Amino acid sequence: xxxxxxxxxxxxxxxxxxxxxxxxxxxxxxxxxxxxxxxxxxxxxxxxxxxxxxxxxxxxxxxxxxxxxxxxxxxxxxxxxxxxxxxxxxxxxxxxxxxxxxxxxx
Numbered sequence: 001x002x003x004x005x006x007x008x009x010x011x012x013x014x015x016x017x018x019x020x021x022x023x024x025x026x027x028x029x030x031x032x033x034x035x036x037x038x039x040x041x042x043x044x045x046x047x048x049x050x051x052x053x054x055x056x057x058x059x060x061x062x063x064x065x066x067x068x069x070x071x072x073x074x075x076x077x078x079x080x081x082x083x084x085x086x087x088x089x090x091x092x093x094x095x096x097x098x099x100x101x102x103x104x105x106x
Contacts, residue, residue, distance in 0.1 A: 006089035007057045009059050011074050014088055014096050015058070021074070021096035028102035034066055041065050042072045062103065071104035 001008075003030045014021035018039065029038055048058055059074040076085035077095045085094040 003087075003089040004056050006103050007059070008059040010089070010091060010096065011058045014074070015045070015072075015098060018043065018098075020091070021098045024097055024099045026099070026105045028105050029070070029100050032068055032102070034068065037065055038068070038070060038100060040053060040097075041070070045072070068101060071106050072100045076097055 005010065010020065013019075025035070025038075029035070032038065042061070045061045045063055047061070048056075052060060052062065057074075060072070062071050064070070075097045076084065076088035077097060078085055079093065079095060081095055088094050088096075
């Protein structure tokens, strides 16, 4: 399995279950009053294509619900959260952070 395929599988599992990652919700998302719907939309997103997923890692997406345009993205950190992960395809050396934000907060 390629690194991109491993990263994609880890990202999909983390996003679908909201486990295996830390989830960061921006203040705009928290204030939206639509947190359950926002999380459901991010968890069920599957509209990946060459424009929004050029590396086939499923690490970014955008959705619109109730008039809110949202982005979500993964970042990869070392276990101490002080630097980038040396290998995002290896969960032993990677802390995944899923950030969910309003598009206006990007």
